[in-house]
Amino acid sequence: xxxxxxxxxxxxxxxxxxxxxxxxxxxxxxxxLKKLSPIVYKHPYSIEYNYSYGLDSPFFAGLANKRFxxxxxxxxxxxxxxxxxxxMYSGKETEWVEIVPEGRIHGFTVCHFGSEAFLxxxxxxxxxxxxxxxxxxFLARLIGVDPxxxxxxxxxxxxxxxxxxxxxxxxxDIYFNVVE
Amino acid sequence: MRPVYIVSGGVSKFVxxxxxxxxxxxxxxxxxxxLADIGIEHPKFFELVDGTVASYFSDHFTRQLMAGIMAQDYxxxxxxxxxxxxxxxxxxxxxxxxxxxxxxxxxxxxCLAYGFEHMSHVETWKGNExxxxxxxxxxxxxxxxxxxxxxxxxxxxxxxxxxTTVEQLAHVSVKNHINAYHNPYAQKRxxxxxxxxxxxxxxxxxxxxxxxxxxxxxxxCVIMCSEDGLAKLEKETGQTYHKVKVGGIGxxxxxxxxSDRPHQSYEDFYKYNALPNEMDDDSKAYYKxxxxxxxxxxxxxxxxxxxMASREAYKNxxxxxxxNEIDFVxxxxxxxxxxxxxxxxxxxxxxxxxxxxxxxxxxxMPGVEYGLDLPEKPICPVxxxxxxxxCGHPVGATGLMQGVFxxxxxxxxxxxxxxxxxxxxxxxxxxxxxxxxxxxxYVTVSIIEKEN
Numbered sequence: 001x002x003x004x005x006x007x008x009x010x011x012x013x014x015x016x017x018x019x020x021x022x023x024x025x026x027x028x029x030x031x032x033l034k035k036l037s038p039i040v041y042k043h044p045y046s047i048e049y050n051y052s053y054g055l056d057s058p059f060f061a062g063l064a065n066k067r068f069x070x071x072x073x074x075x076x077x078x079x080x081x082x083x084x085x086x087x088m089y090s091g092k093e094t095e096w097v098e099i100v101p102e103g104r105i106h107g108f109t110v111c112h113f114g115s116e117a118f119l120x121x122x123x124x125x126x127x128x129x130x131x132x133x134x135x136x137x138f139l140a141r142l143i144g145v146d147p148x149x150x151x152x153x154x155x156x157x158x159x160x161x162x163x164x165x166x167x168x169x170x171x172x173d174i175y176f177n178v179v180e
Numbered sequence: 181m182r183p184v185y186i187v188s189g190g191v192s193k194f195v196x197x198x199x200x201x202x203x204x205x206x207x208x209x210x211x212x213x214x215l216a217d218i219g220i221e222h223p224k225f226f227e228l229v230d231g232t233v234a235s236y237f238s239d240h241f242t243r244q245l246m247a248g249i250m251a252q253d254y255x256x257x258x259x260x261x262x263x264x265x266x267x268x269x270x271x272x273x274x275x276x277x278x279x280x281x282x283x284x285x286x287x288x289x290x291c292l293a294y295g296f297e298h299m300s301h302v303e304t305w306k307g308n309e310x311x312x313x314x315x316x317x318x319x320x321x322x323x324x325x326x327x328x329x330x331x332x333x334x335x336x337x338x339x340x341x342x343x344t345t346v347e348q349l350a351h352v353s354v355k356n357h358i359n360a361y362h363n364p365y366a367q368k369r370x371x372x373x374x375x376x377x378x379x380x381x382x383x384x385x386x387x388x389x390x391x392x393x394x395x396x397x398x399x400x401c402v403i404m405c406s407e408d409g410l411a412k413l414e415k416e417t418g419q420t421y422h423k424v425k426v427g428g429i430g431x432x433x434x435x436x437x438x439s440d441r442p443h444q445s446y447e448d449f450y451k452y453n454a455l456p457n458e459m460d461d462d463s464k465a466y467y468k469x470x471x472x473x474x475x476x477x478x479x480x481x482x483x484x485x486x487x488m489a490s491r492e493a494y495k496n497x498x499x500x501x502x503x504n505e506i507d508f509v510x511x512x513x514x515x516x517x518x519x520x521x522x523x524x525x526x527x528x529x530x531x532x533x534x535x536x537x538x539x540x541x542x543x544x545m546p547g548v549e550y551g552l553d554l555p556e557k558p559i560c561p562v563x564x565x566x567x568x569x570x571c572g573h574p575v576g577a578t579g580l581m582q583g584v585f586x587x588x589x590x591x592x593x594x595x596x597x598x599x600x601x602x603x604x605x606x607x608x609x610x611x612x613x614x615x616x617x618x619x620x621x622y623v624t625v626s627i628i629e630k631e632n
Contacts, residue, residue, distance in 0.1 A: 113384070117309055
């Protein structure tokens with residue numbers, strides 16, 4: 001079955017993990033292998049998704065056009081500040097409603113550490129915004145405050161949304177400033 | 181449903197990195213311990229066990245799909261029935277309850293529940309990213325996905341709503357780290373002070389590094405059985421085991437996005453969420469006052485899923501006064517603040533009173549020196565093992581670890597397993613274990629009791 005017209009060896013290169021002189025017993029006594037230190041190697045892994053926002057897509061289109069739209073159940077009027085295609089109580093489809101992105105800080109934190117993707121941005125301020133027209137909250141970044149002067153009094157402060165000039169199609173296309 | 185006994189359990193030492201073994205090896209470590217503790221070897225146990233339930237949270241950490249079957253295979257459990265469960269931080273608690281269901285329903289007489297997480301394959305900041313993917317990736321994660329950040333927002337609201345203080349949070353950290361000082365399985369065995377907690381590096385204001393649990397490598401397992409299963413095991417080994425049974429279970433859920441949490445009326449709270457110990461006139465007046473001041477329930481300061489899980493478990497176990505009818509609680513203290521929030525959900529105090537309870541002494545261990553001025557004596561110690569904050573949180577193992585520590589507490593065998601009697605409660609008859617996911621999305625509560 002072996003065919004010498006085909007290469008019989010894998011062509012080796014020095015890419016990826018390449019190691020030399022890993023210790024191994026030279027005699028027949030393999031019991032010492034129980035004392036071998038664990039082998040740890042680096043393995044990069046990345047994925048590019050073709051991610052769909054599905055029913056929430058109009059929200060991001062709104063941000064890209066500097067419009068803030070939320071979802072309202074047509075009969076009860078229950079309004080979600082964070083988009084949701086169907087109401088959790090009636091099960092009915094919600095409709096899009098535009099509001100002015102001005103509200104108050106419901107809860108906040110200053111992240112001095114974070115996930116790898118956000119480490120370069122530390123410290124950053126996260127807030128949950130409450131809007132008068134809405135029954136639920138919206139998670140956003142608060143910009144323009146001293147992160148080292150966090151104070152519980154920040155809760156209840158009035159905030160106003162600002163849109164990125166160059167939309168990234170992320171919820172961070174809108175961020176908030178404190179309104180003095 | 182028929183009675184379900186917990187006959188044995190095992191826990192691997194929780195540490196930051198176990199490079200010496202893959203996840204299968206960690207599970208094997210816990211499994212071998214559990215078998216040795218009841219004096220049976222694998223071939224005989226394999227003849228008697230009907231199946232298993234596997235528990236691990238994230239495929240990302242191991243970069244391995246179907247890791248459950250690999251553990252099943254490594255343990256030598258094939259071709260017995262098995263399935264994997266996943267529910268964020270509550271994965272272990274769900275696994276515990278699925279094993280219970282397997283036995284209680286009559287499907288199995290002997291069931292092994294095992295769980296693990298091998299988190300050290302990535303750096304902490306990448307691990308935080310994986311964990312943050314357990315938040316809405318359209319609306320939450322991109323804003324700054326970080327679970328400590330989400331919980332810190334709950335804290336600030338709890339502080340604003342109820343006047344909870346960072347010193348009260350620090351009491352939880354001191355308690356749990358000092359408890360863990362006597363637990364050889366724990367990852368962080370430290371004698372901390374309030375100042376140590378507050379002066380440690382700030383992670384997400386106001387939570388410091390010592391307010392937050394750590395990632396961990398570890399495994400745990402629990403063996404459950406019916407009366408018939410217990411008889412078979414006892415016949416095989418010639419031993420008589422402690423009769424510790426599951427007294428009742430409960431589970432609850434809530435919206436994935438913290439921003440979507442509803443705000444129920446006072447009337448609905450009393451209709452759907454209140455516990456038997458909140459039905460007195462004083463409590464009704466207390467809550468009416470909160471609602472009159474604009475209180476939202478559950479809002480972001482409370483976990484409705486935890487309350488519903490507690491309510492169901494208490495109903496099933498005939499508990500009407502949890503603080504006085506439960507001898508200890510092993511609860512999911514991923515954060516000092518979430519321990520305080522959970523006191524309230526579990527009815528150890530009313531909503532809004534968790535901060536004061538944390539610093540009161542009622543949830544501390546008797547006979548342990550904490551270096552704190554605690555005004556009251558222990559009633560219902562919470563996290564006698566040290567909890568997640570000090571033991572570590574290898575997610576899929578954590579809820580089962582709680583089950584094992586609760587079992588040993590009720591067996592009266594803590595000294596045997598810890599080589600230290602300090603954490604053994606005298607005459608503990610009933611404990612509760614509580615497992616919690618996400619920002620309060622899945623929560624399980626299981627009651628474990630010594631049979632009279």
